[in-house]
Amino acid sequence: MTAISTAYQQSTVQPPTSLPFDERQAPAVRLYPLSNYTFGTKEGQPEEDPSVKERLRRLEEHYEQHGMRRTCEAVLVCHEHNHPHVLMLQIANAFFKLPGDYIPHSSDEIEGFKARLNERLAPPPTSSLSTRDTPAEADWNVTDTLAVWWRPNFETFMYPYLPAHVTRPKECKKLYLIQLPKSKVLSVPKNMKLLAVPLFELYDNTQRYGPQLSGIPHYLSRYRWEFV
Amino acid sequence: MTAISTAYQQSTVQPPTSLPFDERQAPAVRLYPLSNYTFGTKEGQPEEDPSVKERLRRLEEHYEQHGMRRTCEAVLVCHEHNHPHVLMLQIANAFFKLPGDYIPHSSDEIEGFKARLNERLAPPPTSSLSTRDTPAEADWNVTDTLAVWWRPNFETFMYPYLPAHVTRPKECKKLYLIQLPKSKVLSVPKNMKLLAVPLFELYDNTQRYGPQLSGIPHYLSRYRWEFV
Numbered sequence: 001m002t003a004i005s006t007a008y009q010q011s012t013v014q015p016p017t018s019l020p021f022d023e024r025q026a027p028a029v030r031l032y033p034l035s036n037y038t039f040g041t042k043e044g045q046p047e048e049d050p051s052v053k054e055r056l057r058r059l060e061e062h063y064e065q066h067g068m069r070r071t072c073e074a075v076l077v078c079h080e081h082n083h084p085h086v087l088m089l090q091i092a093n094a095f096f097k098l099p100g101d102y103i104p105h106s107s108d109e110i111e112g113f114k115a116r117l118n119e120r121l122a123p124p125p126t127s128s129l130s131t132r133d134t135p136a137e138a139d140w141n142v143t144d145t146l147a148v149w150w151r152p153n154f155e156t157f158m159y160p161y162l163p164a165h166v167t168r169p170k171e172c173k174k175l176y177l178i179q180l181p182k183s184k185v186l187s188v189p190k191n192m193k194l195l196a197v198p199l200f201e202l203y204d205n206t207q208r209y210g211p212q213l214s215g216i217p218h219y220l221s222r223y224r225w226e227f228v
Numbered sequence: 229m230t231a232i233s234t235a236y237q238q239s240t241v242q243p244p245t246s247l248p249f250d251e252r253q254a255p256a257v258r259l260y261p262l263s264n265y266t267f268g269t270k271e272g273q274p275e276e277d278p279s280v281k282e283r284l285r286r287l288e289e290h291y292e293q294h295g296m297r298r299t300c301e302a303v304l305v306c307h308e309h310n311h312p313h314v315l316m317l318q319i320a321n322a323f324f325k326l327p328g329d330y331i332p333h334s335s336d337e338i339e340g341f342k343a344r345l346n347e348r349l350a351p352p353p354t355s356s357l358s359t360r361d362t363p364a365e366a367d368w369n370v371t372d373t374l375a376v377w378w379r380p381n382f383e384t385f386m387y388p389y390l391p392a393h394v395t396r397p398k399e400c401k402k403l404y405l406i407q408l409p410k411s412k413v414l415s416v417p418k419n420m421k422l423l424a425v426p427l428f429e430l431y432d433n434t435q436r437y438g439p440q441l442s443g444i445p446h447y448l449s450r451y452r453w454e455f456v
């Protein structure tokens with residue numbers, strides 16, 4: 001926030017107004033300030049796999065038993081200074097990830113996804129925060145699929161398309177826009193931090209955030225925001 | 229296309245089938261092979277501005293008279309070998325651009341966009357190809373907004389978001405998915421080539437295609453394709 005009042009930030013000469021330019025777009029999405037949300041902590045949630053090698057081995061096992069793995073991740077958006085920020089988990093002061101995870105092979109996509117988000121971010125039943133949200137606030141409003149990434153082999157590479165001639169992908173990961181309610185309680189595992197990262201920090205920053213997270217400004221660009 | 233028949237490309241052991249994974253996605257988009265389209269040529273269309281400096285000066289003039297410039301570009305998708313390809317214009321064997329352009333300040337968004345696409349790619353009335361398409365084939369099926377880019381200043385930089393504290397953008401550029409009909413005649417100005425560029429060529433290739441075109445695989449990743 002700047003200390004200069006908005007009246008002094010702009011010249012008083014208004015440019016002419018352009019005609020509407022919002023065809024073939026989704027309805028505007030309302031964003032609330034970060035300060036609307038309440039952040040608690042809860043027990044740590046260590047990584048399921050001690051190494052990338054282990055994770056890929058487990059993916060192979062899953063594939064043999066159940067077929068392609070389905071992974072769901074949430075893009076939760078709020079604002080600071082009228083600029084969209086994405087909520088991201090930082091693990092051990094090092095790498096970043098979105099809330100979400102692979103879903104059990106027998107689960108329905110959306111129900112399984114919500115269960116994973118609650119595991120990660122809902123206040124535990126023992127917490128004094130657990131009764132603060134209304135049922136609507138406690139729920140997750142899964143709005144749109146933003147992106148789909150494919151893992152063609154039991155390797156770390158994923159692509160935002162199914163590569164040519166790949167007929168048996170090993171994992172499919174979907175990123176969804178989740179519309180946050182006006183207020184909500186989020187409880188963060190002790191070994192993680194939940195950070196609000198502005199779009200301008202993610203954009204063109206594959207080195208720090210990797211190709212999936214640095215793609216988020218692209219995925220969100222088609223939305224019109226309503227900052228309240 | 230590979231010479232090996234598909235029966236020999238895959239092991240015969242089928243993995244188990246995963247549960248559905250298509251929630252919160254648009255209906256599948258049908259893609260036709262590139263060979264379904266007829267390409268003609270027409271008179272050259274030289275660049276309106278001799279230099280980037282000239283273009284920015286003209287943008288400034290437009291802004292003073294009419295406000296923010298509105299620019300529309302088309303992502304036209306077909307397939308080869310069941311992999312999506314995007315139709316792109318290459319100018320003077322050098323840089324690439326999508327069909328489309330800024331629209332006149334007094335034009336409706338979609339009507340103005342279609343007029344620009346016809347200017348660029350419709351067969352001229354004098355051509356023998358001009359009567360080949362049905363009215364539906366000759367039309368442009370503007371489906372969804374894929375991305376919105378903003379130019380905050382009279383400079384070359386654009387961003388897939390409105391940068392913080394920018395209240396008077398100078399240009400807004402929208403990329404739309406246009407669904408191609410089963411067949412269509414496209415006439416290309418003599419000084420340009422129309423190329424079908426596969427997603428895997430665009431992806432992670434900002435150096436060759438720039439940030440907007442190399443973002444296309446991201447924008448399209450949420451669609452399910454039906455290759456026919």
Ligand SMILES: [Zn+2]
Nearest residue numbers: 001002081392
């Ligand atoms: Zn600020």
Ligand SMILES: [Zn+2]
Nearest residue numbers: 062066104105
């Ligand atoms: Zn399983």
Ligand SMILES: [Zn+2]
Nearest residue numbers: 164229230309
């Ligand atoms: Zn091929």
Ligand SMILES: [Zn+2]
Nearest residue numbers: 290294332333
């Ligand atoms: Zn004008």
